[in-house]
Amino acid sequence: AQSVTQLDSQVPVFEEAPVELRCNYSSSVSVYLFWYVQYPNQGLQLLLKYLSGSTLVESINGFEAEFNKSQTSFHLRKPSVHISDTAEYFCAVSDHPGGTSYGKLTFGQGTILTVHP
């Protein structure tokens, strides 16, 4: 069975400071990895994903995440955060096509990022 652990439930940070949201996963098979963001009172939106190839993936709004197979991690980083980045962030894992869990995401517990002025 797969599992995802987000190591911080809340991360407060000041505007323009760097931030890292940590995610570790456990799986016996090859996986796809995702970060979703949820703004207050909204649904989940895909932030970025790792499928294959380069281990560093980027989003359009300055976030990046690096897949580290040996450490089974997929940490999310941003060098300079904005007030508008305040949201809850979820790390998720899925099997590759053909795997029993393909198309079914296993989520971490979520990390609430609060950016203070």
Added chain:
Amino acid sequence: NAGVTQTPKFQVLKTGQSMTLQCAQDMNHEYMSWYRQDPGMGLRLIHYSVGAGITDQGEVPNGYNVSRSTTEDFPLRLLSAAPSQTSVYFCASSYSAGTGGNGELFFGEGSRLTVL
């Protein structure tokens, strides 16, 4: 393009009442699923469908029923609501691997349910 549409957005029930959360998608996705979101627990899979007529249980299926009569619709039924079912419910859909899917889920806006 509407994407994934959930109704109602808010609902208050009394213990023992039944209700159906509706979910429809217009992207011709084969896969559809229901998750519940509770504070500090992330999202947990309730039920899952890989196509019309095919459903399967997820991590927390007790107290919920589903059916998939069409590709577009995937309703979630609570037969006898309990306070433990107070939660935010999300419907999601995705392509299958055979149609180019990469596991990415597309989510609805959520349905907030309170059971008194």
